[in-house]
Amino acid sequence: MEQPANGAEPADAAGDAAEALDRPLPEGVRRRVVALVSDAFGGLTVSELPAQLRQYARFTPSRRAKFAGNAMAAALESDPVFRQRIAERLGQAQPELSAALEAGSPPAAADPVDVAAAAYVLRPTGWVKLVAAAGEEAQRADAERADEAGRRELDRLRVELTEARGLTKSETERLRTELEAARKEAESLRRKLRSAQSDVKRGEAALRRTHAETETIRSEAAAQVSAAESESRRLKARLGEAEAAVEASRRAAREGRSIEDMRLRLLLDTVLEAAQGLRRELALPPAAVHPADTVDAVEPGRMSPKDIAARALSETDPALLDQLLALPQAHLVVDGYNVTKTGYPTMPLEKQRLRLLGGLSVLAAQTGAEITCVFDGAELAAPVLLAPPRGVRVLFSKPGVTADELIRQLVRAEPPGRPVVVVSTDREVADGVAKAGARPVASVLLLKRLSRV
Numbered sequence: 522m523e524q525p526a527n528g529a530e531p532a533d534a535a536g537d538a539a540e541a542l543d544r545p546l547p548e549g550v551r552r553r554v555v556a557l558v559s560d561a562f563g564g565l566t567v568s569e570l571p572a573q574l575r576q577y578a579r580f581t582p583s584r585r586a587k588f589a590g591n592a593m594a595a596a597l598e599s600d601p602v603f604r605q606r607i608a609e610r611l612g613q614a615q616p617e618l619s620a621a622l623e624a625g626s627p628p629a630a631a632d633p634v635d636v637a638a639a640a641y642v643l644r645p646t647g648w649v650k651l652v653a654a655a656g657e658e659a660q661r662a663d664a665e666r667a668d669e670a671g672r673r674e675l676d677r678l679r680v681e682l683t684e685a686r687g688l689t690k691s692e693t694e695r696l697r698t699e700l701e702a703a704r705k706e707a708e709s710l711r712r713k714l715r716s717a718q719s720d721v722k723r724g725e726a727a728l729r730r731t732h733a734e735t736e737t738i739r740s741e742a743a744a745q746v747s748a749a750e751s752e753s754r755r756l757k758a759r760l761g762e763a764e765a766a767v768e769a770s771r772r773a774a775r776e777g778r779s780i781e782d783m784r785l786r787l788l789l790d791t792v793l794e795a796a797q798g799l800r801r802e803l804a805l806p807p808a809a810v811h812p813a814d815t816v817d818a819v820e821p822g823r824m825s826p827k828d829i830a831a832r833a834l835s836e837t838d839p840a841l842l843d844q845l846l847a848l849p850q851a852h853l854v855v856d857g858y859n860v861t862k863t864g865y866p867t868m869p870l871e872k873q874r875l876r877l878l879g880g881l882s883v884l885a886a887q888t889g890a891e892i893t894c895v896f897d898g899a900e901l902a903a904p905v906l907l908a909p910p911r912g913v914r915v916l917f918s919k920p921g922v923t924a925d926e927l928i929r930q931l932v933r934a935e936p937p938g939r940p941v942v943v944v945s946t947d948r949e950v951a952d953g954v955a956k957a958g959a960r961p962v963a964s965v966l967l968l969k970r971l972s973r974v
Contacts, residue, residue: 546641547656551594553638558593559586561610571596571603597642608643619643627651633658787850788936794849836963839970845960846888848940854931854959855881855967856924856945857896863946863964878910880971885912893931897924925950932957 546554559582562570567578574596577589585593597604612619618635621627622645627636637655640648835841846853861873868876878894885892891914898917909915918927928943932954935941941959944967945951951961 546652547637547659549634549659550637550641550652550655553634554597554641555586555590555593556582557611557638557642558597558607559583559589561607561614562593564610565606569606571600574603604642604644611639611642615639622648622651633662784936788938791850791936791939798849837966837969839966839973842942842962842966842970843888845940845942845962846884846890851888851890851940851942852935853884853890853892854928854941854943854954855892855894856928856943856947856950856964857894858924859945859947859950860964860967864968874907877971878913878915881913882910884971895924895927895931898922925953929953929957932959935959 545551562574562577562582562585567575570578573592574589577585577592580588597607608619618628618631618639621631622636622640622643627640633655637652637659640651640655645651845851855877857874857877858870861868861870861877865873865876874896881892881894884890892912893914893916896915896917898919907915916927916931918924925945925947928945928950932941932943935958937958941954943950943954943959943961944964945954945961946964955961
């Protein structure tokens with residue numbers, strides 16, 4: 522139905538003004554009205570909807586009823602044109618009910634709520650009475666349903682009360698019977714308890730006599746055991762002292778022989794190689810002297826005074842380290858962190874160790890010298906998992922022992938006469954090893970030599 526032009530209202534607007542509800546719609550009727558409007562809503566175009574309802578045009582009927590219920594009820598009440606369009610859709614959806622309401626005789630079998638909701642939308646003559654009657658009918662039905670539920674609940678409670686009374690009576694009888702049996706049992710137990718108490722008193726007297734006898738025997742046995750234990754401890758102590766003395770003697774003999782043999786063999790090898798080196802260095806003539814050998818001349822390969830003067834090297838010349846390592850049985854001891862923190866202090870400790878050990882491995886292969894690299898164990902948060910490179914001995918100081926002390930122990934362990942070179946910039950370390958017979962060199966000298974590797 523099209524909206525009248527020039528703002529004219531439909532013909533039934535006057536009738537609506539004549540009839541009006543004097544109270545709010547019953548809640549059940551209101552919900553049914555909103556459902557009718559929501560169902561008929563989808564049959565209208567957007568232009569046919571009031572402005573406040575157009576945003577709900579694409580909603581499903583259930584969503585419209587949920588989110589736009591109040592807005593639809595207000596539009597239905599205030600917009601006669603919108604209500605007329607909804608009434609037309611209702612007449613098409615429920616023609617029989619609509620016709621009966623228009624005729625003024627609603628079906629007797631129809632739900633009063635449906636009749637009231639349809640009358641509110643269609644607004645036939647006397648619709649206010651229909652809505653009021655439907656509300657009263659709905660309230661009466663709700664009251665009857667509540668009364669019926671109350672009666673059912675009352676009947677259920679009466680049945681439960683009867684059952685509870687029966688259970689209480691039977692439970693009371695059972696408890697009385699059990700109480701009487703418990704009384705008899707308690708009396709029997711009292712008699713047994715009195716008899717048992719008499720037996721216990723006699724047993725306690727016998728036990729006291731036995732305890733006294735046992736205590737006497739125990740004190741005598743304890744004195745004997747104490748004497749035997751004292752003698753046993755004395756014998757064990759003497760036996761332990763004897764075994765410790767024997768073991769100490771054996772260990773001292775083994776260690777003394779092993780250490781002395783090692784030191785003697787190492788010193789002998791040092792002397793032999795030193796002798797061979799001196800022979801090569803001095804180019805000693807054979808024992809048999811020939812006349813031609815007495816002639817003063819310069820032979821090929823023999824150093825002149827000028828050559829000997831040229832051999833004086835600076836303390837920072839890497840060639841000095843090569844000459845020291847060329848000595849027979851030379852042992853190079855390196856203060857690890859002193860060298861790495863001099864040459865590359867910004868690197869992590871792990872990478873410092875790997876870089877230094879890689880260079881020392883190549884140096885050991887080139888010179889054949891024995892090389893020991895010492896690191897301070899106090900710098901470590903956990904044990905280091907490290908495979909020492911070929912030709913390099915890697916040592917970490919124990920807890921409470923510094924790397925400087927470990928270096929001095931290594932120098933003292935060498936036999937006198939063996940060439941030992943210690944690389945460290947630490948003045949205290951250099952002075953200490955020099956007193957022990959080792960040759961200290963600066964860390965810079967080793968770093969320069971390793972840069973040529």
